[in-house]
Structure formats: C-alpha cells, structure tokens
Amino acid sequence: MKKVVVLTLIAVVALGATLVAAPKIAVDNAVYDFGNVPEGVFVTHKFILSNVGDEPLTITSVRTSCGCTTITTLSQTTIVPGESVELEASLDTVNFHGTINKSIYVESNDPDTARLTLRMTGTATRLQPYHFSISTLNSWLYLLIDLRSPEAYAASHLMGAINIPLAELGDWVSRLPEGVMIILYDQDGTQSDLAAQVLNDKGFPDAKSLMGGFTEWCRVYKDRFIISTAAD
Numbered sequence: 001m002k003k004v005v006v007l008t009l010i011a012v013v014a015l016g017a018t019l020v021a022a023p024k025i026a027v028d029n030a031v032y033d034f035g036n037v038p039e040g041v042f043v044t045h046k047f048i049l050s051n052v053g054d055e056p057l058t059i060t061s062v063r064t065s066c067g068c069t070t071i072t073t074l075s076q077t078t079i080v081p082g083e084s085v086e087l088e089a090s091l092d093t094v095n096f097h098g099t100i101n102k103s104i105y106v107e108s109n110d111p112d113t114a115r116l117t118l119r120m121t122g123t124a125t126r127l128q129p130y131h132f133s134i135s136t137l138n139s140w141l142y143l144l145i146d147l148r149s150p151e152a153y154a155a156s157h158l159m160g161a162i163n164i165p166l167a168e169l170g171d172w173v174s175r176l177p178e179g180v181m182i183i184l185y186d187q188d189g190t191q192s193d194l195a196a197q198v199l200n201d202k203g204f205p206d207a208k209s210l211m212g213g214f215t216e217w218c219r220v221y222k223d224r225f226i227i228s229t230a231a232d
Contacts, residue, residue, distance in 0.1 A: 024053030025110045027118060034122035040133025043091040047118050049106065050084040061107040068092045069102045069120065089120060094135045096124040142181040147191055156228035158185070158217065166191050173202055185210035
C-alpha cells in the first residue's frame, strides 16, 4: 500500500513539474525613453529579449504600430532557457512634433505573455528653417543615368547624371542600388524606355525612363540644370 502511495506521489510531482515547465519571455526594459530630439532624427535602441522559463521560447512574430518604426531581423527566433537575443528598433521622427509613443509587439509561445509590448517614447521638436533631415534626403535621392556615348555626355548632360552607355548597362546591374528610383535617359527616350523595362525585369521596379530624353528636356527647359563644356 505504501509503495502505491509513494509511486502515486512521484507521478503527481512529475506531472506538476511538467505542467509548470514553460517558456517565459522577459525584456531588460520594455519602455525606451529617448528624451528630446529634433524632428527627423533616427532614434535607435536595442531591446534585449530573454527566455527566463524552462522550455524553449519561440518568437513567432514581431511587428510595429506604424511604418515610422522599423526593426531588424532577429538573429534567432528560438531561444533556449537562459539565453537572450537583441531586437534593434529604429524610429524615424520626421514630421513628428511633440510627444511620440510608438509600440512594438513581440508574439511568442509564452503561455502567460503571448504578446509582449515594447515602447519607444520621447519628444520631437520642430526643425530649424536651415535644417534638412537625413530621412527626407533619403526619400528624395535618385540615381540619374545618361545612356548616351561618353562623347555626348562630355559635351553636355543633366546635372548629377552619371554616364553608363547603354551597351555597358548590363555590367552595372549588380552595382545599382536597390530601393532607389533610377531615372534613365538617352537622346530621345527610345533606348531609355527599353533599358527601364529591362531593369524592371531584373528586380528594379523603380527604374524609369525620362520621356522624350535629353532633347525634350532641352526643348522645354533650355540649358536649365545642364552641364556643358561649351559653357566652360
């Protein structure tokens, strides 16, 4: 009888231990207060996520409350007990004035905290009239490519354009920046139309052809923004 009781107690204890064992998510600081910054500043912070439970923690999703906040991909989504992982978040404060509160939601298999909410908070002050934010510059930047011959480019070209003759464009595909508008032009727009379509097919959806090319620009705007050797 005593043996049966002992075995029963052991089974109950083992079952209790099994029920208690679970992953548990923790963070070093759920709220990052970045203080007071000028509008347009990028605020970056690393949250440290840890598994303080007894079973592997699996992070199933990380999302933000708005597009102004971005996060880096976690180096690992499964965290064994006692380990940690960094979650880097960046907040673009452009067009924000006053108090900012943005959230990051971390979903996991923690039975008690299925969704952990992190916050980035602070205050943004208006830019001075002479300031220009790097995020605004990034959104305005584009790559202007002159597809004509080096001789035609040297004679005159649009300000800021680089010269990549059409025959050499294929060699530049691996070096072209992704996620940036690429504007191509030739003399009349014929070759740039084809070049833009080729780049679109190769994974550059923002490649565009300047309608009418260099000739149309000069017809409408004359020598505005034209770099010409004749002017030297």
